[in-house]
Structures are given as C-alpha cells and as structure tokens.
Amino acid sequence: MKTSLRPDEIKKTVLRLLGEIAPEADLAVVKPDISFRDQLDIDSLDFLNFVVALHKQFQIDVPESDYPELITMDGCVRYLQRKLAQ
Amino acid sequence: MVEFLMPTLGSDMTEGTLVQWKKNVGDRVAKGEIIAEVDTEKAAIEIESFHTGFIERLITRPGEKVPVGTVMAIIREEGKPLEQVKVEVKAETKPLVEPPPSIAKTTVPSPATGPGRLRISPAARQLAAELGIDPSTLKGTGPDGSIVRDDVLRAARVGGIPFTGPFPLRGDDKGEGQVSADRQTRIRQTIATAMARSKREIPHYYLSTVIDMGRAMTWLKGENLKRPVADRLLYGVLLIKAVALPLRQVPELNGLWKGNAAIQSHDIHVGVAISLRQGGLVAPAIHHTDKQSLDELMKRFQDIVKRARAGTLRSTEFSDPTITVTSLGEQGVETVFGVIYPPQVALVGFGKVVERPWVVEGQVVSRPLVTASLSADHRVTDGHRGGLFLAAVDRLLQEPEKL
Numbered sequence: 001m002k003t004s005l006r007p008d009e010i011k012k013t014v015l016r017l018l019g020e021i022a023p024e025a026d027l028a029v030v031k032p033d034i035s036f037r038d039q040l041d042i043d044s045l046d047f048l049n050f051v052v053a054l055h056k057q058f059q060i061d062v063p064e065s066d067y068p069e070l071i072t073m074d075g076c077v078r079y080l081q082r083k084l085a086q
Numbered sequence: 087m088v089e090f091l092m093p094t095l096g097s098d099m100t101e102g103t104l105v106q107w108k109k110n111v112g113d114r115v116a117k118g119e120i121i122a123e124v125d126t127e128k129a130a131i132e133i134e135s136f137h138t139g140f141i142e143r144l145i146t147r148p149g150e151k152v153p154v155g156t157v158m159a160i161i162r163e164e165g166k167p168l169e170q171v172k173v174e175v176k177a178e179t180k181p182l183v184e185p186p187p188s189i190a191k192t193t194v195p196s197p198a199t200g201p202g203r204l205r206i207s208p209a210a211r212q213l214a215a216e217l218g219i220d221p222s223t224l225k226g227t228g229p230d231g232s233i234v235r236d237d238v239l240r241a242a243r244v245g246g247i248p249f250t251g252p253f254p255l256r257g258d259d260k261g262e263g264q265v266s267a268d269r270q271t272r273i274r275q276t277i278a279t280a281m282a283r284s285k286r287e288i289p290h291y292y293l294s295t296v297i298d299m300g301r302a303m304t305w306l307k308g309e310n311l312k313r314p315v316a317d318r319l320l321y322g323v324l325l326i327k328a329v330a331l332p333l334r335q336v337p338e339l340n341g342l343w344k345g346n347a348a349i350q351s352h353d354i355h356v357g358v359a360i361s362l363r364q365g366g367l368v369a370p371a372i373h374h375t376d377k378q379s380l381d382e383l384m385k386r387f388q389d390i391v392k393r394a395r396a397g398t399l400r401s402t403e404f405s406d407p408t409i410t411v412t413s414l415g416e417q418g419v420e421t422v423f424g425v426i427y428p429p430q431v432a433l434v435g436f437g438k439v440v441e442r443p444w445v446v447e448g449q450v451v452s453r454p455l456v457t458a459s460l461s462a463d464h465r466v467t468d469g470h471r472g473g474l475f476l477a478a479v480d481r482l483l484q485e486p487e488k489l
Contacts, residue, residue: 022363041363044320052316064310
C-alpha cells in the first residue's frame with residue numbers, strides 16, 4: 001500500500017518511538033545528522049527495539065543490512081519516505 | 087504459618103520502607119512470586135516470596151520503615167493445617183526434624199566449617215536463606231553452639247552480610263513519600279563500596295585473548311535474515327551463552343567467596359552488566375544461563391534490561407549472580423580490565439568487534455576480532471584454569487550453531 005508522510009510527521013513519530021524505548025533520554029535536543037547512539041546513549045538492544053517499533057508502526061520489514069540507514073534522524077526520514085512510497 | 091520478613095539486600099542495609107504490597111489478604115502467593123515492593127534507600131526492589139500459600143495477614147503498612155528481619159506479613163502455607171504452626175515453632179529450639187533442603191545457594195555450608203554438619207535450627211536456616219545470609223559465617227548461641235533464629239537476626243542487623251551487587255536506579259521516581267530522590271548519589275555510593283571492597287580484598291589476576299568472530303558473525307547474520315524483526319538475536323547474547331557453557335568445565339570460576347572459602351555454585355547464573363542512562367550500572371542475574379536456548383536468553387535479556395532501566399528488578403536477580411559478564415564494545419572500547427563484584431570470583435569482559443588482519447591457514451585476511459578478558463580471584467583459581475576457560479569460550483564461538 002502506498003502512503004506518503006511528510007518529513008515532519010515522520011520525525012514526530014520517530015521521536016515518539018524513541019521516547020517509548022528510552023524514556024530517560026533527552027529527546028528535545030536530537031540533532032538530525034548525529035547518530036542516536038552518540039546523542040542518546042542508545043545501545044544495540046534499544047536499537048533493535050526501535051526497529052521493532054518502526055516495523056509495528058509502519059508495517060515495513062527492515063532487514064539488518066538496512067540498519068545503518070536508520071542511525072540518524074535524517075537517515076530515518078529518507079529511509080521511511082522511500083520505504084513507504086514503495 | 088510462615089513469616090515474611092524484611093530482607094537484607096546489601097551489606098549496609100539495616101532497614102527498608104514498604105512501598106506497596108503486591109498481594110492482598112487471602113490472595114494466593116507462589117514461591118518466587120512478587121509479594122512486595124521495598125525501598126532500600128538506594129532503590130525500589132521487588133521482593134519475591136520464599137513460600138507458596140495464602141496471605142493470612144499484612145502487618146507492615148505501605149510507607150512504613152522497618153528494620154531488617156521484621157515480620158511484615160504472615161503466609162499460611164499451602165496444604166498445611168494450622169496445628170503445624172506449633173510444631174514449627176518447637177523445631178526452632180530443639181531441631182528434631184531434618185532441616186529443609188536449602189532454598190538459596192547461600193545456605194550451602196562452606197568448607198570452612200569442617201567436615202561436620204553445620205549446627206543450625208531449621209527455622210534459622212530458613213531465615214538465613216530468606217535474608218541472604220550464609221549461615222556458615224555465623225556464630226551460634228543455641229544449645230551446643232547451634233545457630234538459632236536470633237543469631238541470624240543479629241547478623242542481619244549489624245550488617246555482616248556480604249555485598250550482593252549494585253542496586254538499580256529507579257527510572258521513574260514518582261517521589262512517593264519516603265521513596266526519596268537523589269538515587270544517583272546513592273547508587274554511586276553503593277558502587278563505590280563494592281568496588282573499594284573488591285580492590286581491597288580480592289587479589290585479581292587478568293587474562294585476555296583475541297577471538298576471531300568471523301564464523302559467529304556470519305552465522306548470526308544468516309540466522310537473523312531468516313527471522314522476523316522481533317525475533318532477531320543480538321550478538322551479545324551469543325557472548326553470554328559462550329561464557330555460561332564453559333563454566334561447567336571450569337566450575338571454580340562460577341561461585342562466591344564467603345567467610346574464608348570459595349563456594350562453587352551448582353547453578354550457573356550469569357550477571358549481565360547493564361549501564362543506566364542516568365549513570366551507574368547494575369548486573370542482575372539471568373538465571374540458569376547455561377540451560378537457556380539463544381531464543382530464550384534473548385527474551386530474558388530484553389526483559390531484564392527493560393526492568394533494570396525501569397527500576398523493577400527482583401531481589402533474587404541481585405543476590406544470585408555467580409559470575410558477571412560485561413561488554414563495553416558499544417562504547418568503542420577494545421579491551422576490558424574488569425573489577426570483580428564481591429563476593430563473586432570472576433568477571434568476563436568483551437570489547438568491541440574490530441576488523442583487523444588475521445592469519446587463517448597461512449593467509450593474512452581481514453577478520454572481525456574481539457578481545458575477551460577474564461578478571462579472576464587468585465585465591466580461588468590460577469591463571470592456568472582461567473586460560474582453559476577463555477580457550478573454551480573461543481572454541482564455542484567458532485561453532486556458534488552449538489550455542
């Protein structure tokens with residue numbers, strides 16, 4: 001099913017999902033081009049949980065080989081826009 | 087009828103505040119089920135029941151602060167009529183019956199007590215198990231020097247109990263009355279006490295080895311390719327299992343140092359170091375680590391990390407680790423020189439996986455490598471045994487399908 005979401009909608013959703021996974025992290029200061037790991041102390045388990053959450057939210061399959069595309073906010077927006085348009 | 091007591095969860099804990107009861111009068115409670123949440127000045131901890139039965143009476147009120155060993159509730163044991171109460175009370179002063187099988191591993195008498203049986207009343211033995219006290223470290227004041235209930239309570243109050251691990255930081259501190267803030271400072275103090283004791287008392291030796299992770303990474307990649315996202319495995323879970331299994335061959339590394347002797351644990355409960363985003367760390371046990379499949383371990387690991395960060399770990403998860411694994415690879419560190427958590431006798435560390443030149447069958451090739459290190463208590467093991475252990479970890483990681 002083709003859907004399209006505006007970048008700001010994707011950002012908002014990504015922030016919400018990150019907030020659910022890492023409630024202790026300060027999401028107000030997330031920079032778009034720096035990895036979540038470096039900014040929010042997100043570890044591999046948090047990241048896996050994030051991918052699971054994206055899968056549930058957007059009904060998309062994210063193979064492990066795509067993980068590097070999802071490590072920043074900019075990357076997430078690009079990846080999700082592309083995936084959702086497929 | 088048995089008493090549910092305020093347990094001790096650390097060497098310096100003398101009292102605790104009941105946050106809330108998880109059961110009401112009349113409710114059935116199973117052994118191992120959470121019965122109460124207690125605040126220990128350092129953290130809120132879920133306390134498990136050591137008995138199966140029905141809640142007869144709740145004595146302590148939420149918000150009330152009581153000393154360690156205080157009777158907080160009465161549980162009517164399942165299948166036991168009321169008449170047995172008197173029998174049990176009698177047994178305390180005159181042990182006529184065989185002591186019950188040990189509930190926690192800490193009740194195993196240490197070799198330091200000599201070949202004879204430890205003289206301890208069944209009630210005292212049970213209380214010691216509930217409070218996490220090693221009875222072999224106690225001096226008995228009962229008939230013929232046997233250990234009675236009062237001896238256990240006294241030991242609990244003076245705080246002569248070995249430290250059992252750092253405490254969790256409650257992620258969501260709602261400031262419920264006595265459950266005060268400023269846990270960060272206190273968790274730091276707890277770690278300080280444990281680590282200072284470790285460096286003061288434990289003669290560490292350190293070994294390390296570089297392990298080729300090529301096969302393990304390829305296997306994991308193939309495995310995860312077949313799996314839906316929610317069922318994928320993390321690399322760290324392979325490491326935990328690869329540490330747990332060889333402990334069967336080198337059991338000296340799996341246990342505790344208590345009193346003046348090493349106590350090997352029959353069960354393998356690997357403590358997993360989890361860093362908390364607010365600072366500090368905890369290392370709760372994944373029980374029976376060696377017996378879990380990788381899938382089960384993954385689920386348990388996910389669950390324990392989530393609860394560690396939410397501050398809802400259970401008392402036995404703090405008291406039961408028999409060895410600890412720490413992985414600092416995600417922070418970019420290549421080698422860990424770990425400090426053992428007393429009273430454990432070993433800690434295994436993993437650094438990050440790095441691509442480096444490596445010789446395979448006479449050819450220099452690029453391989454993903456990880457440095458595994460062992461910090462061990464030289465009172466208990468020597469480098470030779472430690473080396474055998476690390477070699478066994480390496481071998482297992484070359485055959486990941488066997489994990």
